[in-house]
Amino acid sequence: MTKEVTMEEGVPWKKITLEVAERMIAAAQRWASNAGVPCCVTIVDKAGAVVALERMDGCGFPGIATNAAIGKAYTAAQACVSNYLLSKMLDPRYIGEIPGSYYIGLMTQLNCRINLIPGGEPIRDDELNVIGGVGCGGPPDAVGEISDMTVCQVAISSLYE
Amino acid sequence: MVVSLDMARRMGKAAIKKAGEMNRLCSVAVVDDRGIPIIIYRMNHTPFPTADIAYDKAWTAASFGMPSSDIVKLGNPSCPGFGFNTENYNYRLTPIAGGMPIKDGDEVTGGIGVSGATPEEDVAICQAGIAAMYS
Numbered sequence: 001m002t003k004e005v006t007m008e009e010g011v012p013w014k015k016i017t018l019e020v021a022e023r024m025i026a027a028a029q030r031w032a033s034n035a036g037v038p039c040c041v042t043i044v045d046k047a048g049a050v051v052a053l054e055r056m057d058g059c060g061f062p063g064i065a066t067n068a069a070i071g072k073a074y075t076a077a078q079a080c081v082s083n084y085l086l087s088k089m090l091d092p093r094y095i096g097e098i099p100g101s102y103y104i105g106l107m108t109q110l111n112c113r114i115n116l117i118p119g120g121e122p123i124r125d126d127e128l129n130v131i132g133g134v135g136c137g138g139p140p141d142a143v144g145e146i147s148d149m150t151v152c153q154v155a156i157s158s159l160y161e
Numbered sequence: 162m163v164v165s166l167d168m169a170r171r172m173g174k175a176a177i178k179k180a181g182e183m184n185r186l187c188s189v190a191v192v193d194d195r196g197i198p199i200i201i202y203r204m205n206h207t208p209f210p211t212a213d214i215a216y217d218k219a220w221t222a223a224s225f226g227m228p229s230s231d232i233v234k235l236g237n238p239s240c241p242g243f244g245f246n247t248e249n250y251n252y253r254l255t256p257i258a259g260g261m262p263i264k265d266g267d268e269v270t271g272g273i274g275v276s277g278a279t280p281e282e283d284v285a286i287c288q289a290g291i292a293a294m295y296s
Contacts, residue, residue: 027265047209049186049203049210049213050212050216051202051203051212052200052203054170055196055197055198055199055200057165059164062193062195062197063195133233158229
C-alpha cells in the first residue's frame with residue numbers, strides 16, 4: 001500500500017484527503033465572502049466522488065448551485081481538463097471552427113451526469129497527474145472576475161501556499 | 162430555525178469524530194429543509210459510493226420528516242400507501258437506516274445522513290451529529 005502523503009508533512013500531495021479538501025474549501029469561502037458571492041464549493045477525488053462539499057449561507061439558486069457544483073467537479077475529474085475548455089469545445093457556435101468542436105455528443109455521456117458550465121477545474125499533483133476536481137456554483141457568472149471559475153482557481157492556488 | 166453552515170459543519174465534524182471513536186469509516190451529509198446538501202464530508206479511505214448514499218439518506222429523512230428506515234412502513238402491502246416504493250421520486254428515496262430528520266419543535270428543518278458502517282451504527286453516528294447541532 002502506498003504511503004499517504006498530506007500537506008501537513010510538508011511534501012507534495014498525492015491524494016485528496018478530507019483535510020486537504022477542507023483547506024481548499026476554506027480558502028475558497030474566504031475569497032467568496034470577501035467578494036460578496038456566497039457559493040457552494042465541492043471537492044471530488046479521482047473517481048469523481050464527493051470528498052467534501054460546503055454550501056455557504058445565502059448562496060444563490062441553492063438547489064441548482066449545489067447540484068451544478070457536484071456535476072462540475074465530477075466532469076473536471078473525469079475529463080481531466082477545465083470545464084471552460086469543454087464548454088468552449090462543445091459550444092454549437094464553434095462547430096468546425098476550433099479543434100474538438102465535433103465532440104458535441106459528449107453532452108450525453110456518463111449518464112448525462114457531466115455538467116458543461118464553466119466552473120470546474122481538475123486538481124493536479126506535482127507530477128501533473130489528475131488527483132481530483134473542484135467545482136463551484138452560486139456566483140452570478142461562470143466566467144469573469146467574480147465567477148465560478150475564479151473561486152475554483154482560488155481553491156486550487158491555496159494548495160501551493 | 163434554518164440550519165446554517167456553521168451548525169451543519171459542527172454536526173458533520175461531531176459525526177466524523179464519533180465515527181473515529183467507533184473505529185468506523187463513513188460519509189456524512191447534512192441537508193436543509195428542501196433536501197439540498199449543506200455539507201457532505203467523506204472520511205479518508207471510505208468507499209466512494211457512501212458519499213452519495215449519505216446524501217440519499219439525508220434527503221429521505223428531510224423530505225418525509227421521519228427516519229429513513231421508517232419509510233418501509235409506507236411500502237407495506239397491508240398499508241394504504243402500498244406502491245409508494247415504486248415512486249422513487251428524484252432517484253434519491255432510500256429505505257436504508259442511517260438518515261435522521263433535524264427537527265425544531267414540530268417543524269422539520271433538515272436531515273442528516275450517515276453511510277459506511279452498519280445501520281445501527283449509522284443511526285448512532287447521526288444522533289451524535291444532531292446532539293452537536295447547538296453545542
